[in-house]
Amino acid sequence: MAHTPVNHPARPVYRAIGGLVGLYFVVFGGIGVITTAGNGAFAQDDTLKVLGQGANLGFSLLSVVLGALILLGVAIGRNLDVVINQWLAYALMVLGLAGLAFLRTDANILNFSVMTVIVLLTLSVVLLMAGMYGKVGTDEEQEAWQKARLVL
Template sequence: MAHNPVNHPARPIYRAIGGLTGLYLVIFGVLGLVETSGSELFAQDQTITVLGQGTNLGHSALAAVLGVLVLIGTGIGRNVDATLNKWIGYLLMVVSLAGLAVIRTDANYLNYTIPGVVVTMLLGLVLLMAGMYGRVGSEDEARAWRDGRLVL
């Protein structure tokens, strides 16, 4: 049995938080696409920053696509948003850790900076939280989850 709650009372708030996170990713991605237009896809120019984070065309496009996916999931609702938020949260955390590992090397293809790593990790954690607490289920599933919690 999963340890994540079903029909959490604050589920609409978590869904809104996930949507706002997706909106941030879209805004960052679009601003980054505008700022880096005309440059190479994976340019490693540390002077290009958007909202305080280093970026390039590839990083901006990735952020915009992930943000649109989160917004689509939020619009659909039900468990689609919870699943998308959870997996995109995991992806953002892995990408941020990989960015931290290669930040001062030639393998820094997404032009990460320390603020970019921190923000990406926080966005991943927020989406993961929204995904964990945003699940919807029937009353029987919610009752089974509550009963399973009460057993010591």
């Protein structure tokens, strides 16, 4: 039995929030591709800023792909968005912490800045929240979740 709520009353709101996170990644990545197009894919330059965050062509393309994946999951629904949101949230947390660890080294291949790490970790927590409260199930699954929740 999972500990995430089933048929939460605010699940359309959480689904929309997940969609907004995906939209942010697509917009950020699109602007980043345009802004950093003349540089190398993994250029490390302090002047490469997109919406106040450090970026390069590689990170911009990664953002577009991640945002499109999130939006695809939101469009399809049927708990696919829940799985995508949760897994990508954990992956973005790992990416953000790795970016923080390599911030001032030559291993900073995605040209992260402190602001990039803050935004990435914040969006990953929001995406995780959207994934945890967006699960849809049958009435029996909801009743089983309610009973399990009340036992704890």
